[in-house]
Amino acid sequence: PYVITEACISVKDRSCVDVCPVDCIYEGEDQLYINPDECIDCGACEPECPVTAIFPEEDVPTQLRSFIAKNKDVFEGP
Ligand code: SF4
Ligand code: F3S
DSSP states (O other): OOEEGGGGGTTOOOOHHOTTTOEEEESSSEEEEEOTTTOOOOOSSGGGTTOOOOOHHHHHOGGGTTHHHHHHHHHHHO
């Protein structure tokens, strides 16, 4: 799945929400999150984010890897 990382926090531009064909991007307390069980890996959201917060899971930069679990935990619990 795709993953939303730190840059979304306090920005929450929401452009990604508008283009997601399966509506799997949800508002959280501090940022938006992608439900990994619903994301179909279409890639539509990635170029829409003005702060480059979205990455395919395998391409999340090293210093942001914790956001993979952070997205998942929102939907499945830690
Ligand atoms: Fe939605 Fe596609 Fe982005 Fe997954 S990759 S969150 S399905 S827009
Ligand atoms: Fe956040 Fe970027 Fe979407 S700032 S709400 S991930 S467009």
